[in-house]
Amino acid sequence: MDDQWQVAGRSFTSRLIVGTGKYKSFEQNAAAVEASGAEIVTVAVRRVNISDPNQPMLMDFIDPKKITYLPNTAGCFNAEEAIRTLRLAREAGGWTLVKLEVLGEAKTLYPDMIETLRATEILAKEGFEPMVYCADDPIAAKRLEDLGAVAIMPLGAPIGSGLGLQNQVMIRIIVEQAGVPVLVDAGVGTASDAAVAMELGCDGVLMNTAIAEAKDPVTMARAMKLAVESGRLAYRAGRMGKRRYADPSSPLAGLI
Amino acid sequence: MAEIETVSIRVNGQHRRVPKGISIADLALELGLEPSRVAVEKNLEIVPRSTLGQVIVEDGDDFEIVTFVGGG
Numbered sequence: 657m658d659d660q661w662q663v664a665g666r667s668f669t670s671r672l673i674v675g676t677g678k679y680k681s682f683e684q685n686a687a688a689v690e691a692s693g694a695e696i697v698t699v700a701v702r703r704v705n706i707s708d709p710n711q712p713m714l715m716d717f718i719d720p721k722k723i724t725y726l727p728n729t730a731g732c733f734n735a736e737e738a739i740r741t742l743r744l745a746r747e748a749g750g751w752t753l754v755k756l757e758v759l760g761e762a763k764t765l766y767p768d769m770i771e772t773l774r775a776t777e778i779l780a781k782e783g784f785e786p787m788v789y790c791a792d793d794p795i796a797a798k799r800l801e802d803l804g805a806v807a808i809m810p811l812g813a814p815i816g817s818g819l820g821l822q823n824q825v826m827i828r829i830i831v832e833q834a835g836v837p838v839l840v841d842a843g844v845g846t847a848s849d850a851a852v853a854m855e856l857g858c859d860g861v862l863m864n865t866a867i868a869e870a871k872d873p874v875t876m877a878r879a880m881k882l883a884v885e886s887g888r889l890a891y892r893a894g895r896m897g898k899r900r901y902a903d904p905s906s907p908l909a910g911l912i
Numbered sequence: 913m914a915e916i917e918t919v920s921i922r923v924n925g926q927h928r929r930v931p932k933g934i935s936i937a938d939l940a941l942e943l944g945l946e947p948s949r950v951a952v953e954k955n956l957e958i959v960p961r962s963t964l965g966q967v968i969v970e971d972g973d974d975f976e977i978v979t980f981v982g983g984g
Contacts (some may be wrong), residue, residue, distance in 0.1 A: 675984030685982060700983025701951075703924040703976065709944030714982055730983050740953075744978050747958050748951035815984070864984030 659888065661859045663837050664753050664785035664806040666724075670695045671854070672884045673726065673839065675864025679873065682717035688867055689718055692877035696724040698755055698862065700731070701745045720749065726787065728755040733768070735775035742784060753806070754779070755841075755862075757789035765815040765842075769796045773803060780804025789841050792826035794833060801836055808834055809841035809862060812853060816865045818845030821852050831857040847876075847883035854887025855895070919971035930969060937964040940977065950979050 660667045674694045679685035689697055697718060705711055727745030729738035735758060742754045758775055760768035767790050779786045780803060787807035788800050797808045810830055813819035821827060821843060831838045837859035844850050844863045853861045861884055870876035917932040923943065930939060936959055940947040952959045953976040959967055 676982035677984040679982060682982075698984055699980040701978050702981045702983075704943075704945055704950055704979045706924055706926065706943050706945075706977070713949065714980055715949060720980075725980060727980065728983055740956075743958050744951040744953060744976075745980075747961055748949070748979060868984075 659892070661837060663787065666753070668695045668724075670881075670884075671860035671888060672850070672880055673698065673860060673862040674867060674877070674880075675862070676714060676718065677864050678868035682712055682714065684873055685714075685868075686717040688873045688877040689723065690877075691874045691881065692867065693881045694723070696726050698726045698728045698864070701727055701729075701741050701748070724753070725749055725751060726753060726755050727751060729757050731759070732757070733759050733761075733771075735771045735778065738771075738775045739778055739782075742779060742786075743782075746784070752783055753785045753787070755789065755809070756786040756805075767791050767811070769793065772796075773799055776800055776805050777803040787839070792823040792830065794826065794829045797830045797834065797838075801834065805836060807837040807839055807859075809839045811842040812840045812849070813843030813845075815842040817843060818866055818869075819843055820845050820849040821856075824852065824856060827853070827858065828856045844880075847879040850880050850883040851887035851890070854884055855890050857891050860884070919969060919973075921969060921972070922974045924975070924977060932971075934969050935965050936967050936969060936975075939969050939975070940964065943977070945977065945979075950977050952977050 660669055670693045672692055672694050673696045674692050675698045676685055729741045732738040738758050758768050758771040760766045769791050776786055785806045788805040789809045792810040812821035839860040839862050840853040840858050841862040844866045850861045867873050867877045918929040919932050937947045947964050955974050
């Protein structure tokens, strides 16, 4: 069944984007990416280790020619830091498709939407195609889209919390009104959470900790792949209406 | 014996002395880095990768050299 999704003119089959942080080893990380079926991974931009330059690098294990690297701005708390980071990312990899996140404060890692909107505008003008981590605010989501965001990525719960989607009503409203892909970014804890996001009509789900901190990350990666596919199918199939009381599935006629 | 002339620079916040007249690509190689895998900022300005071999390291330059690492 052909069910691809497009972002910034590129088509992808997998609707699961996975992070590459918090894994025990590069080998485990690569195996989890493989099991997840993800075609896009998020990566961070950091100083090279000049005291030990021979340490293994992410690119040795996850080939950027096969898997799309989506550079992020994790750890940036204002527009300038985020823009500087992504300019470097563009130079390092040549990519304009990036993940913008501008955080408000460290405890909740909640997005600072004023700085996020400002950065989105500048990045879009510089030719970037920013997929934007944002609050579950339908008005801000619309503004982001108007300013050039190529995907809207509201959190379902705080980053790394694994609490599941706490805001299904708002996510659904954002999905309904969006003209660009909507992906839940952050908050997924287990497979059913990913399925919920997809059943709401999201175009995809982005996660890191739910896989990386599972007792068996590779198996969880496969669970997430199946959950995203299954949630997507359920959304496309169109779920039954809800009733307040029972409705028998066997015919009443012909009862003995 | 003539000493090699050096310049004083900072790389990722650390002070270093390197031979005078080397390019940024030479600097990366001296640090053990593959120039095609990093991005370089010199005095807060991005240095296009295509020019790393031509731009000469000057005394007092402040470099940030970054690459991709795991992240969510």
